[in-house]
Amino acid sequence: MLMGFKRLFALLTISACVPAAFAQEASQEAAEEVQRWGVNMTQGVTEVSRTTYDLHMLIFWICVAIGVVVFGVMFYSMWRHRKSKGYKAAQFHESLGVELAWTIVPTLILIGMAIPATKTLYDIYDTKEADLDIMITGYQWKWKYDYLGSDVSFFSNLSTPQSQIQNQQPKSANYLLEVDEPLVVPVNKKIRFLITANDVIHAWWVPDLAVKKDAIPGFVNESWTRIDEPGIYRGQCAELCGKDHGFMPIVVKAVPEDEYHSWLSDRAAAAARIKELTNKTFTFDELYARGEKIYNSACVACHQANGQGIPGTFPAIAGSKVATGPMDGHMSMVVNGSPSNPAMQAFGAQLSEVDLAAVITYQRSAFGNNMGDTVQPIDILNFKNK
């Protein structure tokens, strides 16, 4: 029994100290090693995350103190005031003074908690004078990042392969917490996030930054952060948003400012190159191969790896009327979405013309559809402009 208490106490102490010890080492490229048995909130890498952590620990210890007193009295009575020990019951059952005391004292303790909480809240709400604005849009089930004031804008998808999720392959260290394109931000700059959603409600949450805000269609919420240390910080969607709610990670890569600027211009140049490709004519094989990749990041969540969809919710692509019918109908479905089913998103704005052409070509010949026809990026562009 004594050992048990020792362990518990050790656990409680560790819970307070461990994150502090790790915070220094954990910053750069760290999380390769899985940190098991984590029992407490992270202290994070921002001013707000640290004040939030302190607030959390303050309230925790106040609760522990109250618990020790209340349960102490209770266990004392259970030990001493037992019938089996021959203890005779007292008969008192009222005391105005005592009852007033345990109304007033807790009220004072609550005021003591409310003061630091109010201060922190004002700090969190102060989104003024940001150095950089990033628009975050939640989609089922991916995040879109727009760097306002630049041409850079991209989607960030889960990059953990299905084979790991289905247990056919060992799981990597960042299982379910890795994406194809992380959000890259500079350190020591005040970054304002403008958060919204395209379909249902999501929530953008990165514990190390202590930012969690709902992404709501039709609303733009605000939040902000200023990251102290370069590093990779991981989070997840925190609002039930449909079947792939658990597969919607967030990765933020904080880099020094000059590195950020060179990344941003590289990214803009890459976007321009993709645009140029719109005029190129591709072969069937090129489109098919590219399309397979796009399918596995953009379509697989709903239509499944085998193209069978989920009966009653997401239609199959294998043998479907759309994928084996006229090209215009297929393009319209992928570019504009489904007029009758909101779950089918309009991919026209999400993917480039090249990627749209590739994925449509792929869908028409994969899963036994065997149409063997192609659509070129320029056809997509013409369709969009029609």
Added chain:
Amino acid sequence: MAHGPKPGFTRWLYTTNHKDIGSMYLWFSFAMFLLGGCMALVIRAELFQPGLQIVQPDFFNQMTTMHGLIMVFGAVMPAFVGLANWMVPMMIGAPDMALPRMNNWSFWILPFAFAMLASTLFMEGGAPNFGWTFYAPLSTEYAPPSVTFFIFAIHIMGASSIMGAINIVATILNMRAPGMTLMKMPLFVWTWLITAYLLIAVMPVLAGVVTMMLMDIHFGTSFFSAAGGGDPVLFQHVFWFFGHPEVYIMILPAFGIVSAIIPTFARKPLFGYSSMVYATASIAFLSFIVWAHHMFTVGMPIAGELFFMYATMLIAVPTGVKVFNWVTTMFRGSMTFETPMLFSIAFVILFTLGGFSGLMLAIAPADFQYHDTYFVVAHFHYVLVPGAIFSITAGVYYWLPKWTGNMYNETMGKVHFWMAFVGLNVTFFPMHFVGLAGMPRRIPDYALQFADFNQIASVGAFLFGAAQIVFLFNVIRTVKGGKKATDEVWENPEGLEWSVPSPAPYHTFSTPPVVR
């Protein structure tokens, strides 16, 4: 036998007797508890290790949704109504409930509501998969077709709850024995009177929100669709205006039950009866003005955030008063630890732990980190499982000898208690850790760092489930026979219910008892 029950099936179908209806509510609730529990075990089995093993994500979401709905509306609420049906008339010296035919009706529509809800599992597209809070637009524009059946099921459950509540209010206010003033009523009666008002106030709000959903889905309105000029956050405000008082509907009667049990086994009167009544009323009042603390992250203005934070923190005061009163009742008592007392003591300890995490959640800036993580799951299960389920179990053990005339098996009762107590803590305590470490709730699969605690939690869940089989077996044995119980059953308990024979006669008080 002139006033006895009719033999056969029609006794149960046509009965207007509060005891029959109370028993049916309790059995129905236990069946739902097992069904909802099996769904929880599907969830825990899937979460035993990372990766998808047993169910696909969409079915996982159906299980979390149905588990929540069935436990709230099918297990906890009907169990409390069942206890009220059995005990309120006996405690206030009434011959029956005030509106017996409505009582029959309010019970019998429930099995139909839940049959309709359960049938959605077999429909194309599956059962509701949007969480028990069914936030729009996930539950409107993106829902499976079965959502319409879900809406009708909710309407029927709501109608049942309102009828039950009206019946309880009418009974308590009109049928008390001569001399039983309001401030002489047992606390269970008091807490149910207040709960009934909460029900009457908020069930129409729930009906309203599901009707708005129905309009959005089938009749082209846009209450919750931003594209049509509506507001998805409106859904949350309306839902939680119902939902927050609802959590007190599931806890206030529990306060009444343990306030009856602890004095009996401490052999000492309840400390601070009147402050208990005032605390209950204060909690009920506060429950109406704190709903948006479930929505701290939706982006409210700071003034709203502060108001809801302060108001929520205030609830700790009356709740604290209740806990201190129970502890003081035990202090310098002469305690014994029969099964009902064990469950009641566990209630006080674990409910207080749930209260502590609730206080932490009330602090808005910290809540940004806790919100929608397993920390919240741990919190509300620490409140609801010991709070509602343990107190109901305690009440069943406490009054079972009065209902059946037979003593339950104490050893089996204790085995049930310890299995349930250990199972509960092993299941839900580690959830605090994974929540703080960053595991969101309602995910079918998780990152590797959460694997160890999830494995422990899953083992605990199966232990907790197994404990309920012991309970079922013990209750069936007691109903069938066993050691005869005396009229008082326990050593000098307080209340009119102990002044009648065990088992209590089919019609309890043909002439009203006089209360001094």
